[in-house]
Amino acid sequence: xxxxxxxxxxxxxxxxxxxxxxxxxxxxxxxxxxxxxxxxxxxxxxxxxxxxxxxxxxxxxxxxxxxxxxxxxxxxxxxxxxxxxxxxxxxxxxxxxxxxxxxxxxxxxxxxxxxxxxxxxxxxxxxxxxxxxxxxxxxxxxxxxxxxxxxxxxxxxxxxxxxxxxxxxxxxxxxxxxxxxxxxxxxxxxxxxxxxxxxxxxxxxxxxxxxxxxxxxxxxxxxxxxxxxxxxxxxxxxxxxxxxxxxxxxxxxxxxxxxxxxxxxxxxxxxxxxxxxxxxxxxxxxxxxxxxxxxxxxxxxxxxxxxxxxxxxxxxxxxxxxxxxxxxxxxxxxxxxxxxxxxxxxxxxxxxxxxxxxxxxxx
Numbered sequence: 001x002x003x004x005x006x007x008x009x010x011x012x013x014x015x016x017x018x019x020x021x022x023x024x025x026x027x028x029x030x031x032x033x034x035x036x037x038x039x040x041x042x043x044x045x046x047x048x049x050x051x052x053x054x055x056x057x058x059x060x061x062x063x064x065x066x067x068x069x070x071x072x073x074x075x076x077x078x079x080x081x082x083x084x085x086x087x088x089x090x091x092x093x094x095x096x097x098x099x100x101x102x103x104x105x106x107x108x109x110x111x112x113x114x115x116x117x118x119x120x121x122x123x124x125x126x127x128x129x130x131x132x133x134x135x136x137x138x139x140x141x142x143x144x145x146x147x148x149x150x151x152x153x154x155x156x157x158x159x160x161x162x163x164x165x166x167x168x169x170x171x172x173x174x175x176x177x178x179x180x181x182x183x184x185x186x187x188x189x190x191x192x193x194x195x196x197x198x199x200x201x202x203x204x205x206x207x208x209x210x211x212x213x214x215x216x217x218x219x220x221x222x223x224x225x226x227x228x229x230x231x232x233x234x235x236x237x238x239x240x241x242x243x244x245x246x247x248x249x250x251x252x253x254x255x256x257x258x259x260x261x262x263x264x265x266x267x268x269x270x271x272x273x274x275x276x277x278x279x280x281x282x283x284x285x286x287x288x289x290x291x292x293x294x295x296x297x298x299x300x301x302x303x304x305x306x307x308x309x310x311x312x313x314x315x316x317x318x319x320x321x322x323x324x325x326x327x328x329x330x331x332x333x334x335x336x337x338x339x340x341x342x343x344x345x346x347x348x349x350x351x352x353x354x355x356x357x358x359x360x361x362x363x
Contacts, residue, residue: 038062045146051079051101052139058082058097067123067146069115087112087120101140102129110147122151164188173270177255182207182222185264211237211245225265229254232265233351235358246271249350272348289339289349291325293357297342297349300361311341 040046047064051057058078065072068085075081079100083091090111094103106127113123127142164175169190177186207215214236225232232252237245252267289297298308305323309316318334343349348360 041066047144048142049077049082049144050139050141051097053098053101053137056097058101064144067121067144068113069117069119085113085115087114101127102137106140106142110151121146122148161188165190171268171270172272173268175266175268176252177264177266178252179264180226182219209239211239213237225252229263232267235350238269289335289357291323293359294338295323297347297359300347300359301342301345303345308338308341311345312337313341314338 037048041048041061041063045063045067047067048061049064050059052059060077062072064077068077068082070077079097083100086092092100092103092105094100100106106125107129109125109127111123111125113121115121123144124147125142125144127140129140130138132138165188168175168188173189175188176184178184210218218234218236221234222232232250234250235247236250238248239245248269248271250267250269252265255264255266298305301307303311305319306316309319312319312334314334314337319338322334322338339349346361348358348362350358
């Protein structure tokens, strides 16, 4: 809207520049409008150009000289010279000034421009073409803006989204951002994951894909996390695209965004509990098994004590000591190796939303 208004003002002012009309020759309204455009050019990084079909000449505002890095005292800009500054890959391949000015791509065109000092900038040109009653082109007026910072910001954002999508593929999960109501604001997932999890039913809403029996329990866990502003953990069953439910492990933390009135939450949902436990709880979490749970894991794998000792790389006496312990949850390097051996063998070990350790041999 602002650039459209400035373009309209430019229709009046650029011809004045071309005609060499001085500030004193103009009426007060025109002088005020010109001053406004100059302020806009300086503060918003804009420039104007105006091409007359009858003369095939180009008139440019001082703002355009500033954008291109050309000294107005030394060079008179024309369309051919301006196009020569454009990056070779972005140039318009047309014949003559008339072709350059009237090319339909000038209506909205982003291109790289290499200034005389070697600096590369991204510019965005928007042109309006005017016709006489017979349909012949009479003039073209354009506003040009510097969009380098926006292009760089877009590139950084694209890289971050691509990184999250790659990480999503590596952990077979979905990175998510949600508001305090639990409504997903955004998801970052590799395509296979998104296509296989039915989370886009009438909008981005996990609740539409959760098993009905898990909804109340998850709502309670979410409210507790919101109230305490502490880590959110849940293990709901989510419906996949084939209609079957699978248990997912979800963890999230408050994500305070600058200038946001309320905190957002961000986290990971994955069917692989190890992707969350190893990253979120670290070493201490992996070591929190009781002697009874160690025996239960061994039974699930149909291992004897000797097989566990070999898989973990510890002595048989160490396994005997661990399984005979009555000290509750066990920690230490030996327990870390034992837990790792269980997981390498296919067991899933994670902490449920009630804080208790869960173990299964099912996918």
